[in-house]
Amino acid sequence: MINFSIGFIGGGRAVRIILGGFKRGGKLPRRIIVSDINIEGLKTLRNEFPEIIIAEKDNGKAASQDIIFIALHPLVIGDALGEVKAYIKPSSIVISLAPKITISTMSEVLDGHHKIVRMIPNAPSIINEGYNPVAFSPSLTEMERSSLIDIFNILGDTIQIPEEKLEAYAILFAMGPTYLWFQLDTLHEVGRSFGLSEQELNDGLKKMTTGTVNTMYNSGMSPQDVMDLVAVKPLKEYEEEIKNMYRKSLDAMYKKLKDKV
Known part of the structure; x- marks a missing residue:
């Protein structure tokens, strides 16, 4: 079991892939909250993963967890982060699953919050055979990075790369x-x-x-x-x-x- 609480802002395909990998690997987090504006999508997700707590139109609940995955389209990430920044604890780690939006841009929207990671998961992660590039903010400690890599490795292989290469990895290996x-x-x-x-x-x-x-x-x-x-x-x-x-x-x-x- 993952000994962190995890929130997902957005409940689409990427979340299903990650939860599927965690469950198949026998490592579901102790507390999982998924928020989305689509209640039917949330219910479908909960039918597949009864362990999760769903929060319709309540991103603040997901944002108050230890690790927060941002599983949204790049065009709406800025607005979503602006709405939930008051809920994010200083110790929490924000993980964006989207291309395009940089760590520095997210940090600026979050009023200087620096514990930010970008990861581009690929679909084979659902069977623990993913190939997932990750870029860390320099502000994360070695212990924090190591803990996150342990979590990511449940999904398959984790590759640390320079942030500017993430879009290329997304096109070749995620898509x-x-x-x-x-x-x-x-x-x-x-x-x-x-x-x-x-x-x-x-x-x-x-x-x-x-x-x-x-x-x-x-x-x-x-x-x-x-x-x-x-x-x-x-x-x-x-x-x-x-x-x-x-x-x-x-x-x-x-x-x-x-x-x-």
Whole structure:
């Protein structure tokens, strides 16, 4: 069990991922409060995690805990922090899960509160296999950092990085699963139409995906040599189009995240 009380301001996908990872890892905090304006969303979350306390339209209750996760869209974080700053204890640690809004900006809104962390969780954290970058305010002590890393490590791997790299990590590693999931699901669908069983598809696609990644990064071969291992490439005529889609969409997203609010 995590021996801190934790508040979540916002009750969306990121909160479900984090709570799911804590629960699967057998390390739910002793007290969890989740606030949101969407009561139906809160009820759905509580159905999945009966251990939580929900607070409809009462961010102050979540903000009065030892650790406060800000799970909101970047555009509304400033207003939300301004509304709850009176509830945040000097010893409390504020953890933003959003790109774009910097530690210094949040500290300014919170009238100089310096115990601030930014983390970009990725979806595999829900099964304790996350790859989660974190940037700490210099004001946090080594003991505080160590305690937080112990908590974050429940979700998977925690990587300390310079704050200015968080947006790049968000696009490649937090959003990254979305670039692959629909393709895996489509392969599953196609395989089913070929007469393969669910077990065959589950086993085969998992092994193929793991082996593909390991070959690319652990074989010692160049990317070009790896991609040349298989002679027949059914999607060859679409490769340039797909690569250009990646470049165009991800570059635009990066610029958007790096623009100031």
